[in-house]
Amino acid sequence: MTIDRLLEGLKARDPRAIGRAISLVENGDENADLILSSLDEDLVSGATILGITGPPGAGKSTLTNGIISRLRQNSERIGIIAIDPSSPISGGAILGDRIRMMQHATDRDVVVRSMATRGRLGGLCATAGAAVRIMASCGCSTIIIETVGVGQSEMDIIRLADITLLVLAPGLGDDIQAMKAGLLEVADILVVNKADCKGADILAMDLEAVARKGSSTPTQVSMTVATEGKGITELLDRIARLDSEHRDSGERNKRRRGAHDQEVLEWCLEILRPKLLAEITRRNLPLAGDPRLKAKKILEEQ
Amino acid sequence: MTEKTKKNRVLVGKPGLDGHDRGAKFIAQALRDAGFEVVYTGIRRSPEEIAAAAIQEDVDAVGLSSLSGAHMRLFPAVVEALGKAGAPDIPVLGGGVIPDEDIAALKKAGIVAIFTPGTPVDKIISAFQDACAKK
Numbered sequence: 001m002t003i004d005r006l007l008e009g010l011k012a013r014d015p016r017a018i019g020r021a022i023s024l025v026e027n028g029d030e031n032a033d034l035i036l037s038s039l040d041e042d043l044v045s046g047a048t049i050l051g052i053t054g055p056p057g058a059g060k061s062t063l064t065n066g067i068i069s070r071l072r073q074n075s076e077r078i079g080i081i082a083i084d085p086s087s088p089i090s091g092g093a094i095l096g097d098r099i100r101m102m103q104h105a106t107d108r109d110v111v112v113r114s115m116a117t118r119g120r121l122g123g124l125c126a127t128a129g130a131a132v133r134i135m136a137s138c139g140c141s142t143i144i145i146e147t148v149g150v151g152q153s154e155m156d157i158i159r160l161a162d163i164t165l166l167v168l169a170p171g172l173g174d175d176i177q178a179m180k181a182g183l184l185e186v187a188d189i190l191v192v193n194k195a196d197c198k199g200a201d202i203l204a205m206d207l208e209a210v211a212r213k214g215s216s217t218p219t220q221v222s223m224t225v226a227t228e229g230k231g232i233t234e235l236l237d238r239i240a241r242l243d244s245e246h247r248d249s250g251e252r253n254k255r256r257r258g259a260h261d262q263e264v265l266e267w268c269l270e271i272l273r274p275k276l277l278a279e280i281t282r283r284n285l286p287l288a289g290d291p292r293l294k295a296k297k298i299l300e301e302q
Numbered sequence: 303m304t305e306k307t308k309k310n311r312v313l314v315g316k317p318g319l320d321g322h323d324r325g326a327k328f329i330a331q332a333l334r335d336a337g338f339e340v341v342y343t344g345i346r347r348s349p350e351e352i353a354a355a356a357i358q359e360d361v362d363a364v365g366l367s368s369l370s371g372a373h374m375r376l377f378p379a380v381v382e383a384l385g386k387a388g389a390p391d392i393p394v395l396g397g398g399v400i401p402d403e404d405i406a407a408l409k410k411a412g413i414v415a416i417f418t419p420g421t422p423v424d425k426i427i428s429a430f431q432d433a434c435a436k437k
Contacts, residue, residue, distance in 0.1 A: 014388075015354070015357050015358055015387075016357050016360075016387075016388050016389060018358070019357055019358050019359060019360035020360055022360065023311075023360040027308045027309075086339070087334060087335070089335075090334065090335045090336065090337045091309070091337045092333065092334035092335060092336060092337045092338050092339060092340065093334060093339045093340065094330055094331070094334050094340050094342055095339060095340060095341045095342065095359075096342045096344075098341060098342075098343055098355060098359075099342065099343060099344040102343060102344065102347065102351055102355070105343075105347075105350075105351035105354050105355050106348075106350050106351055106354050111358060112355070112358055112359075113358060113359065114339075114341050114359055116309070116339045118309070
């Protein structure tokens with residue numbers, strides 16, 4: 001596909017063009033700049049970005065599927081970025097989140113993209129951010145980023161979201177798991193999925209107790225049974241209320257600003273990385289001497 | 303410019319009503335271990351669903367598995383669905399319980415490679431690598 005046809009395709013919201021465009025940006029292709037500068041900024045700033053995180057098996061993808069079904073009733077166009085880990089050994093990945101959403105596979109207004117972490121330090125946040133904007137510019141009014149909530153790069157991605165859900169399920173560990181640093185702090189809304197299973201009420205109570213600590217507003221827990229679509233309407237109402245509060249209070253802009261600056265920083269680092277590596281190799285520095293001092297010297301001389 | 307980080311991306315899935323996914327999962331894992339990003343779409347998919355997913359995911363190749371005898375109908379149907387959806391260039395590979403006499407007909411219908419039981423996994427991986435490189 002030529003770049004002109006791809007840009008035309010993006011304007012026409014053609015699924016092939018959207019898929020290609022995300023790949024080109026993800027792969028650092030030279031046409032990425034053309035694609036990213038062609039996007040509709042109004043659509044990008046208007047879209048709602050929803051982060052869904054939680055441990056494997058909590059039901060993130062199934063919940064995402066339920067949210068898609070519900071939003072499609074209002075004929076909204078939806079984008080989903082489903083992130084799974086790359087193997088640090090082979091660099092390969094199994095991207096399996098899509099299985100739970102296959103009922104929407106032939107719906108042209110549900111744009112799903114699976115993304116592997118590719119072991120990048122922070123670069124994933126930058127490429128996921130680009131994918132979000134491509135989808136938004138192609139008419140997706142809600143974009144869901146789904147990722148396992150462990151590890152720094154996954155946490156960074158969640159910062160792209162306007163609203164973040166933490167999905168937990170009974171039987172995956174006690175409240176101490178939830179108290180561990182990171183998970184609860186990033187969440188705006190706590191969801192106990194598989195609420196029809198034993199232990200769901202206790203988990204919800206424990207979460208409420210844990211989440212209350214150190215926060216002035218008590219975190220209410222939403223209960224869902226994603227496989228049956230139960231609790232999803234109520235959850236979406238909560239998300240909409242919170243989103244509108246955040247828009248009024250300036251919280252949404254504050255988060256967008258933070259995410260924006262972070263993304264720009266990451267692109268700077270992504271662009272600098274190969275140049276710096278080439279420079280370091282070219283200098284063929286002696287092994288003796290402190291790496292930090294050498295790094296400073298190289299940067300000063302750039 | 304940023305570093306180029308092109309990865310081979312493939313889709314592995316099972317069209318039709320056959321629910322035996324041991325083979326498909328084995329191939330998906332073998333490809334992962336060979337450095338591929340594998341979008342796994344699971345069992346009981348229609349050719350149209352597989353084609354739509356392949357396009358959204360912008361994969362370089364599609365791998366199909368069938369153990370139920372429906373390959374003569376379903377493998378060409380996926381090739382056709384990809385063509386109709388505007389992606390005739392995405393190569394389709396297939397494997398499973400496939401009688402030797404069907405192989406020529408399947409290749410004629412546009413499936414670029416067919417693997418029968420007992421095929422060494424390295425051969426399958428290198429066929430996927432070739433398919434991805436050609437695309």
